[in-house]
Amino acid sequence: MNWNIFIIVVVACFALEVYCDPIDIANVKDYCIKETAIAKETVKKMEDDTLERLDEDAYCYLRCIFVSMELIDSNGELDVKKVMxxxxxxxxxxxxxxxxxxxxxxxxxxxxxEVD
Incomplete structure (x- = not known):
């Protein structure tokens, strides 16, 4: 990625006061895997819905995803509209x-x- 372009886009987003999402979900997932040190195998099982029980590592990974996607703010408030x-x-x-x-x-x- 060209960091100069990235910086220009981020600065433009703040200057224009518009919402810009320079991070796609794949980058968020990779970031959260590294940040939480969760096993990639566990993430795969979560995605496949074959993980029997979510443990603290899984919840930390999910929290990281939600925070990174701005679904949870810095005060811990859930943005219900964004989640939906x-x-x-x-x-x-x-x-x-x-x-x-x-x-x-x-x-x-x-x-x-969760709704069935």
């Missing part, structure tokens, strides 16, 4: 009741909001 836009398998009213997500294991509250 990205993931249609959650119950919106349930998401509105989730307390702040400050720790990795706080992500477990999202499990109760």
């Amino acid at each position: 836009k990205e993931f249609d398998y959650f119950d919106e009213e349930c998401l509105k009741k989730i307390p702040k997500i400050m720790e990795c294991t706080d992500m477990a509250a999202l499990n109760d909001c």
